[in-house]
Amino acid sequence: MPFDRLNDVVLHHRADGPKGAPVLVLINSLGTDDRIWDDVVTRLAGDFRIIRYDKRGHGxxxxxxxxxRMADHSADLAALLDHHGIARALVVGLSIGGQIALGLAAETPERLAGLVLMDTAHKIGDADSWNARIAAIAKDGIAAIGDQILSRWFTPAFRRPDNAAFTGYSNMLLNSPVEGYLGSCAALRDADHTETARNLAVPTLCMVGDQDGSTPPELVKQCAGLIxxxxxxxxAGAGHLPCIEQPEATAKLIADFAGEVFGKDASR
Incomplete structure (x- = not known):
C-alpha cells in the first residue's frame, strides 16, 4: 500500500500488471477512492501496467x-507519472478524473498516448449548483445530500436495499473526508476545459452510462463533439459509475481502445 509525498501532498497509489506493458492510469470520481476500479483492473491487469491512486482529499x-484547484489535481497526476517513471500513458478519467486528465492535456499533452473520458465533460455544472452543494455539506455533512448523489450514481436496479455492493459504495461516499470533498467541489466549480477539448489532439474515447444522472449522455456526447x-x-445498464455497475463492458471498451492507441504508438 504505497504512500509518497508528491507535489507536496501524500498520495496513496498502487500499480498492477506487468512492468513494461502499456500503461493505463485510472482516476476516480468525486467522493470515491481507487477501489471503484477493482473489477475493471482484474480484467485488464494481464495486458497492461495499471496505475491508480486516491486524489488529494480522498481515500x-x-x-x-x-x-x-483543478490545476492542483493535474499537478498531482503529473508528479505521480514522474514517480513511476512514466513518460506517456493512456489516462482514463471518471467524472472529476476526466477534468484532471484534461488539465494534464492542457499543460503537457505530450504525456498522453490517449484519453478515455468517462462520465465527464469539458464543464460540469455551474457555480450556483456547486456553491449550493458546498453550503449544504459544510452545514450538515455529505449525508445531507447523500441520497441525491447516489440516485445519480447508480441505476434503480443497483440501488436495492438487499444489494450489499450498494450499501458498501454508499458508505464509501458517506465516509469521504468532508474537507477533501469540499475542496474538489470548488475545483469542479471553477474548472472549464472547453478550449482544451477543442484543441485536444490525442486519440480520445468518451463513454457514459445510459442512466448517468450526474453527467448525462447528452452532455458527454456534447463534449465528444468538441474533440x-x-x-x-x-x-447500457449503468449510471455515473460504469466501472462498478458494468465492469465487463467498461473494461472491454477501455481494452479495445487501448489496443488501437498502443498499436499505433511504437514509442510506448
Missing amino acids: LSEVLPAPY GGARFEIV
Whole structure:
C-alpha cells in the first residue's frame, strides 16, 4: 500500500500488471477512492501496467484544507507519472478524473498516448449548483445530500436495499473526508476545459452510462463533439459509475481502445 509525498501532498497509489506493458492510469470520481476500479483492473491487469491512486482529499491520501484547484489535481497526476517513471500513458478519467486528465492535456499533452473520458465533460455544472452543494455539506455533512448523489450514481436496479455492493459504495461516499470533498467541489466549480477539448489532439474515447444522472449522455456526447475524431460510446445498464455497475463492458471498451492507441504508438 504505497504512500509518497508528491507535489507536496501524500498520495496513496498502487500499480498492477506487468512492468513494461502499456500503461493505463485510472482516476476516480468525486467522493470515491481507487477501489471503484477493482473489477475493471482484474480484467485488464494481464495486458497492461495499471496505475491508480486516491486524489488529494480522498481515500487514504492526505486531506489538505479546501478549496482545491483543478490545476492542483493535474499537478498531482503529473508528479505521480514522474514517480513511476512514466513518460506517456493512456489516462482514463471518471467524472472529476476526466477534468484532471484534461488539465494534464492542457499543460503537457505530450504525456498522453490517449484519453478515455468517462462520465465527464469539458464543464460540469455551474457555480450556483456547486456553491449550493458546498453550503449544504459544510452545514450538515455529505449525508445531507447523500441520497441525491447516489440516485445519480447508480441505476434503480443497483440501488436495492438487499444489494450489499450498494450499501458498501454508499458508505464509501458517506465516509469521504468532508474537507477533501469540499475542496474538489470548488475545483469542479471553477474548472472549464472547453478550449482544451477543442484543441485536444490525442486519440480520445468518451463513454457514459445510459442512466448517468450526474453527467448525462447528452452532455458527454456534447463534449465528444468538441474533440476532433473522438469516439462516443454508451454503456447500457449503468449510471455515473460504469466501472462498478458494468465492469465487463467498461473494461472491454477501455481494452479495445487501448489496443488501437498502443498499436499505433511504437514509442510506448
